[in-house]
Amino acid sequence: MSINNISYDPYEARLDDFAASVMKQKTVDFGYPLNQKSKLVGFYKWIAGSGINLSTLDNAGDPFDIHEKVPNTLEYEREVIEYFGPLYGFNEDEVWGIVTFSGTDGNNHGLYFGSKYLEKKTKKKPVLYVSDSAHYSSRRLADLQNLDMVLIPSDVHGSMDPAEFEKALKPDRPALVVYAMGTTFKGGIDDQDALNAVLSRHPEIEVYRHIDAALFGGYIPHTKYSDILNRKLHPFDSIAISGHKYFGMDEPAGIFLTTKEILNNQNPFDVSYLNRNMPMINCSRSALSPLKLWWIIRHTSREEFEKQTEEMLENAAWLCEELNKTGCQAWLEHASNTVYFKRPPEEITEKYDLAPDHDDRLGGDLSHIVVMQHVTRERLSRFLEDLRKCMN
Numbered sequence: 001m002s003i004n005n006i007s008y009d010p011y012e013a014r015l016d017d018f019a020a021s022v023m024k025q026k027t028v029d030f031g032y033p034l035n036q037k038s039k040l041v042g043f044y045k046w047i048a049g050s051g052i053n054l055s056t057l058d059n060a061g062d063p064f065d066i067h068e069k070v071p072n073t074l075e076y077e078r079e080v081i082e083y084f085g086p087l088y089g090f091n092e093d094e095v096w097g098i099v100t101f102s103g104t105d106g107n108n109h110g111l112y113f114g115s116k117y118l119e120k121k122t123k124k125k126p127v128l129y130v131s132d133s134a135h136y137s138s139r140r141l142a143d144l145q146n147l148d149m150v151l152i153p154s155d156v157h158g159s160m161d162p163a164e165f166e167k168a169l170k171p172d173r174p175a176l177v178v179y180a181m182g183t184t185f186k187g188g189i190d191d192q193d194a195l196n197a198v199l200s201r202h203p204e205i206e207v208y209r210h211i212d213a214a215l216f217g218g219y220i221p222h223t224k225y226s227d228i229l230n231r232k233l234h235p236f237d238s239i240a241i242s243g244h245k246y247f248g249m250d251e252p253a254g255i256f257l258t259t260k261e262i263l264n265n266q267n268p269f270d271v272s273y274l275n276r277n278m279p280m281i282n283c284s285r286s287a288l289s290p291l292k293l294w295w296i297i298r299h300t301s302r303e304e305f306e307k308q309t310e311e312m313l314e315n316a317a318w319l320c321e322e323l324n325k326t327g328c329q330a331w332l333e334h335a336s337n338t339v340y341f342k343r344p345p346e347e348i349t350e351k352y353d354l355a356p357d358h359d360d361r362l363g364g365d366l367s368h369i370v371v372m373q374h375v376t377r378e379r380l381s382r383f384l385e386d387l388r389k390c391m392n
């Protein structure tokens with residue numbers, strides 16, 4: 001069919017309905033750490049006119065050692081990594097990294113690089129230590145990578161308990177430790193100073209620290225808490241951050257950062273058909289994700305990131321206070337944008353897509369709101385009104 005010489009795609013009507021429902025839902029999308037304020041409108045205009053959407057691009061290869069001939073955006077990927085490196089205390093000449101498919105993919109690289117590094121250095125398999133409040137991806141990946149894992153109990157704030165960590169440490173094996181910097185449900189932050197103090201009492205143990213900062217890693221560098229993720233002040237070997245959480249990528253993506261020293265002490269995988277060593281886990285990798293992230297950081301000033309973050313954290317503190325005033329007990333951890341509270345009636349959890357959790361120490365069932373950029377004061381006020389109506 002053709003209308004004014006424009007061909008009409010019969011499938012578009014269905015897609016239009018789908019798009020309308022997505023647009024409606026995003027205004028009440030409070031329960032998951034996705035930034036629904038995409039900055040990619042200009043990117044899509046550019047790409048449609050550029051012609052590169054008519055070819056296949058693939059970032060198979062190392063963005064810091066570009067040999068590839070297939071069309072790729074490795075050059076932009078490298079710029080993304082070089083932009084982020086200094087925000088977490090990496091020196092420009094030491095940082096290495098990739099744009100990943102997700103936070104989980106970044107954690108996969110962290111655990112893999114960490115275990116291979118420790119094995120090479122000590123000739124022993126490490127033990128993975130991770131808290132029971134950390135995201136499940138570390139546990140799943142331990143299973144996948146056949147790592148021995150010890151799950152360390154966390155305290156009521158969602159942070160790894162240092163005394164439990166010390167009890168669990170195996171003195172004759174290297175330690176691969178995941179520090180969760182912003183746990184998924186409570187937004188708890190592992191206390192690096194306390195955990196590092198434990199490790200320093202066991203100098204015989206070789207240590208690799210990987211930080212899972214899927215959400216908080218995006219915004220913490222733009223706050224007064226930036227020291228928390230500065231590896232010059234709190235040493236770590238690698239860090240994984242999601243791109244679709246704080247940064248508002250419109251599909252899953254992330255970044256994985258480590259050092260060239262770690263990179264150079266991996267299992268070498270010489271891949272003759274690509275003419276070189278391939279350090280990353282995946283062969284083909286997205287070329288569009290790095291370009292989108294590059295677009296976002298080039299079109300967002302540091303001041304803008306600071307302003308967005310300040311608003312998120314102020315709104316989170318305000319929400320926590322208002323919930324408590326309303327008689328709904330609520331908590332907010334240090335440097336967190338994630339307010340957790342006694343689980344409200346189902347009509348509220350359904351409408352606002354609030355994820356469930358349970359902690360007997362806090363009286364049972366819980367929900368949380370992740371105060372992202374689109375979760376404005378106005379929308380939170382409407383949520384509080386709905387909640388008050390239900391509670392009366």
Ligand SMILES: Cc1ncc(COP(=O)(O)O)c(C=O)c1O
Nearest residue numbers: 102103104135182183184214242
């Ligand atoms: C703390 C934490 N780590 C890792 C992940 C997994 O990240 P992704 O969904 O990007 O794979 C999440 C997801 O919510 C998370 O909250």
